Amino acid sequence: MQDVTLVGIDLGKHTFHLHGQDGKGKVIFRKKLGRKQLIEFFNTFHSCTVVMEACAGSHHMARKLTTFGHQVKLISPQFVRPFVKSNKNDFVDAEAICEAASRPAMRFVTPKTESQQTLSALHRVRESYVRDRTKTINQMHGFLLEFGVSLPVGKATITRLPAILSEHALPPRLVAIIERLRDHFQCLGEQIGEIDKEMARQLAEDDLGQRLLTIPGVGPITASVLSAEMGDGKQYGCSRDFAASIGLVPRQYSTGGKTNLLGISRRGDKNIRRLLVSCARAYMRHVDKQSGRLAEWVRAMLTRRHSNVVACALANKLARTAWAITARHTVFDPELARSMT
Incomplete structure (x- = not known):
């Protein structure tokens, strides 16, 4: 047991399936535990990396296991699915979670408070x-x-x-x-x-929410949702990563050195995407009365693109701006709006 460095947990309502392996990927144990047994097991187990899918109950479990000294990581279920081997069962899912977590380029979800x-x-x-x-x-x-x-x-x-x-x-x-x-x-x-x-x-009472309200077109509902869902923004490497996570960047179908960009991907949280598009439309409705580099950019875009395209492009820019304000602990600066990344 002391050789275990990585434990994958397939979460359930009442039972949990564990897959433990060492640093070389060798299987050390497989266990099926109840909720109370799981807490008791990790309370006495040596510190290791615990990985789960980001689903119902995962954030609470991540906070609980962190108090026991374990390093907890959450993975989006869509990134675990390709690692499921042959037939599917709970132990195979737990093993697939470990396989996915072992990839050096894997993306993880930050547990919520x-x-x-x-x-x-x-x-x-x-x-x-x-x-x-x-x-x-x-x-x-x-x-x-x-x-x-x-x-x-x-x-x-x-x-x-x-x-x-x-x-x-x-x-x-x-x-x-x-x-x-x-x-x-x-x-x-x-x-x-x-x-x-x-x-x-x-x-x-939320400092981040107040700073997000400085973004043009963003109201209390959108600022509150962004504050709750984005956290500190550190799980995203740059502003484009956040915009991509909510489906506001173009889908790619590129091959043979030829780049082919399609419509927006519509991935991730559709509620945040809908709110940002609504914010963009609200800003565009009164863009003639607005000033600054952002307003100039929107007016120039409207002269050569359909308003629906401009709304999605502006929503993309608002998402990137929100990430920059969150990650850099700043407020909206109209002079930097065009080059915000």
Whole structure:
């Protein structure tokens, strides 16, 4: 056991499969442990490198094992999959994790802190509430349209819903259903408002979040998400690596010395990508009133490219700027916006 230098863990809800090997890659042990047994095992085991896939529960386990003196690394599951040999089972997955971690050029994920995970959970709850609110509005529109009542588009119509219902002879049971949906809509709106206030309080106490707010077009929601997901930014070698991780750089299909760039790759966190594109569109909407090198660059791009292309290009630039502000502990400088890398 003392020869073990690397342990791969295939995480599960209740059981965990371990694969331990020495510095030469020779298998030393394979174990199947429960959650409590796993903690007891590593609490008494000598310090080594522990590797897991970055999935549900991995960040908590990484923090726990780090307190025992182990070096914990997380790998994205997509980088482990090519190392799975032949048929798949939990022990083979654990072995594949060790194989992937042994590669010198492997990319690892930085474990999140408790505060980052909590803030990330808050954002996911808010996003779920927003989807439910949109679904509720669409249900009200659809039910009324079946009875010949066409509501104007937008949330503002819901505030005038009682007056609209009184103007039409609708079945009482349908009116009761619509009023129930309206109450649900208002409840969701209140929940979203409370979450927004809580995020605003957390953002006011977050130094990184305040610095990210200096980026043009970036609002509280985007700054809060970037602060929670990006961490200290040290897991990325440069700004392009971060932009590539969220799918804002072109896909490549190059061969024979000929470079062929396609559309954006759309990899990684689609929520961050969506928010950055929304920030870019918000900035472009008022670009005529903006000044500085970034505004000049956007106006020049709009003269020769479609607005959708410019929005993605600007979102790419905003992502790189966010990484630079995070990694270099600075704020947005309009004069450096064009050359930010």
